Every structure is written in structure tokens, then in C-alpha cells.
Amino acid sequence: MHHDIRKHASNITHAYSLEVSSKDIAALSAAAPRILTGSTIAIPYLPRENDDARLAAARAVRRLGFEPMPHLSARRIASLAGFELFVQRAAAEAGVERCFVIAGDPSIPMGPFTDSAALIDTGIFERAGMKVIGVGGHPEGHPVMSTAEQWEVLERKCHNIEMRGMTPLIVTQFAFDADIVLTWLEALRAHGINHPVRVGVPGPASIAVLARYAAVCGVGACASMWSKYGVSIGKLFGTAGPDLFVDRLAAGLTAAHGEVSLHFFPFGGIVQSAKWIEQYRARTDPGL
Template sequence: MTFLPGEEFESRIAAARLVRELGFEPMPHFSARRIASAEEFERYLAAVTREAGVKRCFVIAGDPSEPEGPFTDSSALIATGAFERNGITAIGIGGHPEGHPNMTEEECWQVLSGKCAEIESRGMAPLIVTQFAFDAAPVLDWLTRLRARGMTRPCGSACPVPPGSRH
């Protein structure tokens, strides 16, 4: 469940409830730089866990170059302790098989490893999710390098069906 600009928190909470009612597991996204205050973050997180039984969340820094509130990146959200206080059991974090515009490849690996360790130290499971890709090859290469670094956490990727495929 994405965290789009301009959406009201009540709409996101209602969407999480509906996903649960339809028999699916809601996994709301938290875009750190789009959150205006710590109170807003805590209130929204508490509502989706209480009203929709959310147990897994996905955290990202978000697109804005300047934060709209106190959180500069996903690590800042994780560091609050709010996820574990609200019963979250797994945190999804971004992987970057095709690189990151603001980090070197080595910085990406260090940040990813650090986030995984921080999430685990807080009693939750890290889930690595890659950005949308049109070619599976870079993702598969990245997964090989991820495993070679000893990182065995679950990973997921968004690769669309190739044009002309019948699915």
C-alpha cells in the first residue's frame, strides 16, 4: 500500500482495513520524508495496527529532496522504536540492484546491511524489496552478489511481465 503525496491518513487506514477484510495481508508503506511529525507517524502506525491488524510495513526515505518533517530516511523511522512497540514483526526495506542516485554501490551495501542488523536487533525480520525493474538480469546479478556477501534475508522484486507474454 503506497504512500502517495496528498493522501489523507484516514484513506490509508481504510485501505488497510479493506485489504484485511478481503483476506489479504496489508503492508503499508511509510515514506519518511513525507511524514510531517513524529506524532503523525505514531498515530498512523497505531491506527493501522489496531484497525487492520498490520504486522508488516515497508519503509523508504521517499522522493522529496527535503523532509517535510523530522525524518530524513527510513533508518530514522526504524530508530524510533515505534514499529516494535506497535507489534510489527517484519520491516521491508529497499534494495537497489540498478544502483541508487545518491549513493555508491558500496554505500548501498553498507546501508542495507546496517538496516537489516538494526531491524533484527529490534526483534523484527528484515525483508528486502527491490525497486521496479524492466529487466530481470540486473536483479538476478544483484541477488547473486547479495548472497555472496552472506545476506540471506528474504528478497522480493518488481519485474513486470515482458511485452507479448501471455499471463
């Protein structure tokens, strides 16, 4: 691996985050010795869970020595009071200082919030002492917004977060084509959005599982993308890791792309993702 590529590969895996649902906390505990202390653990907002389960997961993440980042799904939140109580309890009980906001899937909101911007606008996050607010990025385009609208909304949200004294963090959907992600990063910076980005990466998993998640999440998985990811279209069995994707991303990154790190979706299991990160870091970081 070329020296500059090794440097970028080492940089983007120096700090990383993992997506871990509350039902996978036991697996996170098992993998904890392999995961860098202080890593951010994003906790998805699952529709069949209540706030107590989400808070228990955040407390467990904190106890394990990691930084919990609960997701908040705007359209699934039933009331302003319930939202405020959750954020206050997350801060008090689990030392939460960062949250990730999304609109959520329901077409009709369960309460007063139609999108993630409405959650930011309440002022509840900064009043509870939140320092970082994560928002979604979509390298392959947004399912319902035009490209122009997508940039405008992202820019407005980031500006609002900053004006409220917090730091915006952009976390992208996972992808299989690193070139698409690099092009999107260039466009992001060209729009004057210079906040840190965590690029979504699928952890090692069976190709069948990767294909299923791609279909559910609306991620492109055509033959050319599979090929760039290192999967032969004639061999859709076995497992695949993100080696080629991360290598290609690292090779394409320059200072102009700004601060970029990785956010892992451990579709094939948390231990498997933690092992992969450990091995990749050993391969690319001469200091390890």
C-alpha cells in the same frame, strides 16, 4: 520448460505480493477471487492522500483476506506523534504486522525524518507489534548512493530491524533484465545479507505504459533490455507480459540465491496481473 526451471518458477510464484494504491481498492476487490488468500498487498504512500485514506485502504485489504503492508515515506511524515499514531492505528484497525519504509522523494523533509533508517530507529514499529519491515533494494543501482554505500546502508538497516526483534524483507525496484537481478542477488548474498527478497516485476501492460513507468522510476529500458524482456525495439506498441523475465529469473535461480519471490507492480491493471499470475502458475506448477 525444464523440470528444475519449472520448480523454481513454481516456487517464486507460490507466494507473491502486489502493489495496490488506495484508489485501486475497487479493482482489487474485483480481482480478489483470483489472488491467493493471505497474499501481501503493499499500499504506496501517495503524497496527495491523508492517513485516514491510507488506513481505510489497509482495512479494506484486510477485509478481503489479504495482508496489508503500508508504505511509509520518511520525508513526507510531518511529526513523530503523527507517525506513532498511524502505526498504532494500522495495527489496531487493520491488523497490520508489516510495513515498508522508504526515504521518499522530497529533498527537504516535511518533519523530523530524513530517511527510512530514522523511522526504524524510533522503536515505534516493534512497540506496535510489527513483525516484518520491508526495505528497498536496487538491482540497477541507487539514484544517489554509491554501490559501496548502498550495501553498507542496506546491511545496517537489516541488522537494526533484526536487533529490534523483527524480520527484514527486501523488495526491489522492477527491472526488465533478469540477468541484472540475478547478479544483484549474488552480490547481496556475498555481502552476507540473507533475508528474503521480493523481486519487483511489472505486470502485463501496454509497452507505452511500461516505458512511461520506467522513465518515472529511473529503470533502465535500453534496446538490449527491451529485447531481453521480449519486446522488439521496432514494435513499441501492443502489450507485454513478464513471461520471459520470470522464466529467465527462474532458470538462473539456485539455492545460493536464498529465498526469492515476486512483487508485482500491476501497471496494466490488477485484474490483468492476477490473470497473468494464475495462468503462469498453471503452466509451471504440475500440482495445479
